[in-house]
Amino acid sequence: MKIVHKINLANISVIILIALTGFFAFQNINLVLTKLRFTEIADDLNTSFLEMRLSEKNFFLYGDTSALSEIGSKIDESMTTLESVGPDIIKAIGRENLGELKACLGRYRIEVETLKGKGAQGVEMQAGLRETGQQLREFSDRISRLERIKVNSIISRSKRQLFSSLCFILITAIGLRYMTFFNILRSLKQIKNVVASISQGDFRAIETEIPRDELGTVMTAINAMSMELENREEQIIQSKKLASLGILTAGVAHELGNPLNNISMIAQTYMEVYENLSKEDRIDFMVKIEEETQRIKHIVDNLLDFSRPKKSRNTVADLNGVVLRSFKLVQNMIHVCNVEARLDLAEDLPAVLIDEGQIVEVLINLMTNSLQASSPGARLTVTTSCLPENEFLRITLEDTGKGIPQELLDHVFDPFFTTKGNSGTGLGLFVSYGIVKNHQGTLKVSSKEGVGTCFTIELPVYNPNIKEEA
Amino acid sequence: MSPHRIMVIDDESIVGKMLKAVLEQEGYEVEPFLSAAPALARLKEEKFDVVITDLKMKGIDGMEVLHTVKKESADTKVIMITAFASLDSAVEALRGKVDDFFPKPVKIKDLKACIERLLGA
Numbered sequence: 001m002k003i004v005h006k007i008n009l010a011n012i013s014v015i016i017l018i019a020l021t022g023f024f025a026f027q028n029i030n031l032v033l034t035k036l037r038f039t040e041i042a043d044d045l046n047t048s049f050l051e052m053r054l055s056e057k058n059f060f061l062y063g064d065t066s067a068l069s070e071i072g073s074k075i076d077e078s079m080t081t082l083e084s085v086g087p088d089i090i091k092a093i094g095r096e097n098l099g100e101l102k103a104c105l106g107r108y109r110i111e112v113e114t115l116k117g118k119g120a121q122g123v124e125m126q127a128g129l130r131e132t133g134q135q136l137r138e139f140s141d142r143i144s145r146l147e148r149i150k151v152n153s154i155i156s157r158s159k160r161q162l163f164s165s166l167c168f169i170l171i172t173a174i175g176l177r178y179m180t181f182f183n184i185l186r187s188l189k190q191i192k193n194v195v196a197s198i199s200q201g202d203f204r205a206i207e208t209e210i211p212r213d214e215l216g217t218v219m220t221a222i223n224a225m226s227m228e229l230e231n232r233e234e235q236i237i238q239s240k241k242l243a244s245l246g247i248l249t250a251g252v253a254h255e256l257g258n259p260l261n262n263i264s265m266i267a268q269t270y271m272e273v274y275e276n277l278s279k280e281d282r283i284d285f286m287v288k289i290e291e292e293t294q295r296i297k298h299i300v301d302n303l304l305d306f307s308r309p310k311k312s313r314n315t316v317a318d319l320n321g322v323v324l325r326s327f328k329l330v331q332n333m334i335h336v337c338n339v340e341a342r343l344d345l346a347e348d349l350p351a352v353l354i355d356e357g358q359i360v361e362v363l364i365n366l367m368t369n370s371l372q373a374s375s376p377g378a379r380l381t382v383t384t385s386c387l388p389e390n391e392f393l394r395i396t397l398e399d400t401g402k403g404i405p406q407e408l409l410d411h412v413f414d415p416f417f418t419t420k421g422n423s424g425t426g427l428g429l430f431v432s433y434g435i436v437k438n439h440q441g442t443l444k445v446s447s448k449e450g451v452g453t454c455f456t457i458e459l460p461v462y463n464p465n466i467k468e469e470a
Numbered sequence: 471m472s473p474h475r476i477m478v479i480d481d482e483s484i485v486g487k488m489l490k491a492v493l494e495q496e497g498y499e500v501e502p503f504l505s506a507a508p509a510l511a512r513l514k515e516e517k518f519d520v521v522i523t524d525l526k527m528k529g530i531d532g533m534e535v536l537h538t539v540k541k542e543s544a545d546t547k548v549i550m551i552t553a554f555a556s557l558d559s560a561v562e563a564l565r566g567k568v569d570d571f572f573p574k575p576v577k578i579k580d581l582k583a584c585i586e587r588l589l590g591a
Contacts, residue, residue: 254526257553257574262484264575269488272578273495288484 003184003213010176014169021165028158032151034088039147041085046140048078052108053133059115060126068116075109093143101139108132187215194222203230251416251426255299259292266292302427303415314353316462319393320345320384322356326363327382333368338376339399344383349393353462354439362432362443366397366455369428373401373453391461392441398454404447412445474589475517478502479509479535480524480551485576489522492578493585506530510538518546520585525552536568547588551576 001009052074055067082089082102089098111129118125194206205223210216270277270285277285327343334341370380378400385394404412411417413433418426436443440460447453476498478486486502493500503509506523507530513521521539525532536548547569570584 254553258482261553261574261576262482262488265485265488265578268578269492272492276495292484 006180014173017169024161028154032154035147035151042144042147048074049136049140056133068112071112104135198226255416259295262292263289313355316351317354317356319349319352322359326360329364330367333371337371339371339374339378339380341380346385349386351462352459358435362435365428365432370399374399392458395457400452403449403451403453405449409447473497473499474519475499476520477518478522479506481527506535520547522549525550
């Protein structure tokens, strides 16, 4: 159900409940009013009967027969009243009671008429008349009392109904709102979590049941987007791999092209000028061919080093010790370049599981690069630290050298990329990157031309619970 | 008649050494250079008949050498050699009015024939 429908339904439910409650309250008030009107009639009857009894008393005390005539007219009045409220009174006191009342009145009338005929001798009939009068009084009293009790009970019932309806309306309103908003908030939370994961590169979908409302539509769209992004990411990775392969191939072709050309030229020259060459010259030519062959072998070895997963000799090591060892190995170069090098090592670092030789190679590589890019008087700072949550150790190498132009920064880890011309193979950073990656670590670079360069290595802390794969 | 003068510019020292050995046997006078800057300075001092230059070099590259040489001494012939044997660089080099273009590895016989042809023309 759509959210807008849910909200409408909740509102309509509450309105219907309020209307029903009002309707019942109105009904009850009407009932009370009817009963009150009837109670008034009962009171009138009661008054009439009271007056009849007063006249009756006057007759017996003073023998005044006009009092009997008054009683007669009162009886007629009462009968008219009873006839006028006919159906209402049946409803209120029941047909039997009404019959009894009418019979009682009739009896009273007969007795009054008889008495009228007998005059003063009718005193002996006093008891009978009094009894019937008394019955009439009691009857009307009972009707009044019964009606009051009924009115009271209707009012208390209305009170109860109103109270329970109010509670019900409140609970329903709160419940419906809560359910609606609880669902909306839950869906929003799921959307937030998944979007956060996607932004971190974890392309997952919302896996819970998708509601059939507007948020469900949003969730479906996000799932589709996530899938699409994942596909694109794969395509990008694929094309990057192809691009790397292209760079690698072009690099290999160019790197091998030079020594191959040299060998070819030496051989051709040898044949061309053979006659004029001394024995020493000929040997020199062969030595040069051998040198160029070694050069090719070196390039191929470097490539194989990178592509073939090396059997690493990982040991649990103190990273500060490894940094210190690498630092000592470049001391001479630091001195020659006249660079102010400084170590800033964090104390009590947790151990790492590394191939010390390989990490030393990486550090020397990075420090050598920094030193070569630095003018005399520049600074090189090597720092170690532990990242929060104790999962990774970080080494930073920050120099105040000439920096790397922004457009070249993306290529520093590419194979055969070098800014050092023929004095660099362009494989140092490429190989270093591979080594750090094999250690489940990361190697990053940031640089500003004219300000300096910062290389950051992050290596996972040794966890004895994780067994290293053999 | 004084011998023709040939300049070789290539950051691979062997290229210069070998071409010097071969071409001097043919009677040319050869001067090898490892980078373009000193070579161009030398060109200002003396006239060369042929300049053989590598395309890809650190600092001043082969294309720049070609333009400078042609600007300062229009009748000096320029031969380009490069390890990049791709069509793109060849087309670009030729468009810059290079006199000939050789991919590495260079066939010395072809190079000699080319020099003879350029000097004879």
